[in-house]
Structures are given as C-alpha cells and as structure tokens.
Amino acid sequence: MNLWLTIVGMGLVTYAIRLSVLVFVSHTHLPGAVRDALRFVMPAVLFAIILPSVLYVGEDQSFELTLGNQRLVAACFAATVAWFTKSVWLTVATGMAALWLLQWAW
C-alpha cells in the first residue's frame, strides 16, 4: 500500500513539474537569462544522460574508459552515423548492430 502511495507521489511531482510553466506561469514573466538558458536544455540534458550510461557499464556499473568498453565503442560509432545521417532510425539500428557484433566477437 505504501509503495502505491509512493508511486502516486512520484507521479504528482512529475506532473506538477510538467504543468508548471505550461499552465500556471505566463512565459512573458520569464527573465531574459532564463530564456537564454532554455536554448541549451537539449544539448545539456541529452549528453548528461548519454555519457554516464556508456562510461559505467556491466553488471556492477563500473567505470570503464577503454577500448574494451563495448558500449562506449558502439556509441562512438553510432554518434558518427548520427552526425552524418541525422537519422534516429539508422543511428539506433547501426548502434545496436555494432554492440551485438562486438559482444559476439569478444
């Protein structure tokens, strides 16, 4: 029962955050500095999620900055594909294929 309450709490804070500016605050009240910063949200958020997930790998999530880190190598390959093709579909497909190939080769 307690866990259900917790999940509802998690949902409520998440919804409140998403609602915040969209519903309760007019954007005209946002100071210029905040609006400036908003332009960098995507690059900052995305890489902050990506980088740890390819540096800390394996069962024990240990730090691994070597060529033996298959996820890191596959991600670098996929990043190159993403850079040149700008295609989500191709990036995911080639990145997964690269990882599977590396795992198979090891």
Added chain:
Amino acid sequence: MSGVRAQLPLLLGVAPFGMAYGAYAIESGLSAGLAQAMSAIVFGGASQFIGVQLIASGVPGAMLVLATLLVNLRHLLYSASLAPHVDHLSARWRWLLAYLLTDEAYATSMQRYRRDDASPHKHWFFFGAGFALWVTWQLTTSLGIFLGAALPDSWSLDFALPLTFLALLMPVLTSRPALAASVVAGLVAAVGFDWPYGIALVLAIGAGLAAGVALDRALGGGAEERAFDVEVS
C-alpha cells in the same frame, strides 16, 4: 498524424527501453500491477528506472519522491520553453499536453514549432507525438513485465535509449556554446555518477546551461537560434 509519424523513429529506441524497464521492475521484485502503474502514473523512463532501483534497495518513500523531483526537474525547462507556443490553447489542452511532455515529445514538438509556417494546429502534432509515445511506453512495459526474465541481458535492449538520445543530440550541436553546454553537462553527470538520488543529473544540467550561456555571451550571442533545426526522419 504527422506528429505520430515524426515520432516513429524515436519509438524504435523507446520500445526496447520500455521492455527493459518492465523486465527490470519484475526482476527487482515489484508486482506487475505496480510496475505498470508506474508507467501510467509517472510516465518518465529515467525516473522510473531510478524509482525501481530505490524501491528495491528499500529507500523510504519520501526520498523516492524527492529523487523523482530532481531527475524530472529538466521537464521544468521543457515546460518553460514550450509555454509560448501553447499560450493560445484552452486550459484543458495545456493540462493534457503537460501530461504527455517527455524528452522525446519535447524534441519532436520543438522541431515542429521552430518551423516557420504559422499553422495554428501545431499542438495536434505535439499531441500525436506524445500520445504515440504514451501508447508505446504502456504496451512495451506490459511486454517487458510479461516476458520478464525471458529477455536475455545479452540483448542489451536498454542501449537503445542512449542511442536515440545520441541521434537527437548530434543535430543540436550547431554552435560552440551548445557544444560547451553538452560537454560540461556530460562530464559533471559522469563524475557524479555515484552521487545519490539523481543529484548529479540536476547539477550537470545546471552546469551545462551556465557554460552555454557564458560562452554565448562571450561570443556575442545569437548563435543559437537554429538550435532546434533537427531532422528526425
């Protein structure tokens, strides 16, 4: 419908992530109902993974709610950056769109809003993208719960999410400030990986934004207007 179509390539990354979440929740000892309810109520991949992890390690509920708050704080920025575009909509529409506001829905909708045409129906695009994602997330969670341990770890399905994010990231690295924001945020998040409750992610995003703004000012600004010109397909 064009929103749904724009979201399709992203679903390719989200689907395995949803399955990985469902399987992970079951393996960690959550009931099927609880795992599914979290997908429906919270609807945020990263925070759900962290939630399962914390539940499994017996962290008190209040800490879980706080961690969720921190991890999902980035949605505040999405909310703020979308706000000017939904000003003309009814309250009901805005409540609905807010529920569907995720990383992926934000990325696709922003591309649409950034396009020059003055169509007053861009919120339908947002809705289509968000709803397609929602349905996919619920279905793949169920699939993950159902298949559970039958999904071998060696498939590395969870790797599809960072790949999707990479594909979204590359096209927004259009200027040096954007690159700086990205690199600084990534490094802080990596250094703080072991810090508790998603604090590192919040600090990382803050540091990244600060770096981007600082460099943008130093360079005279205005370099970022094209930051959202992404091609998804």
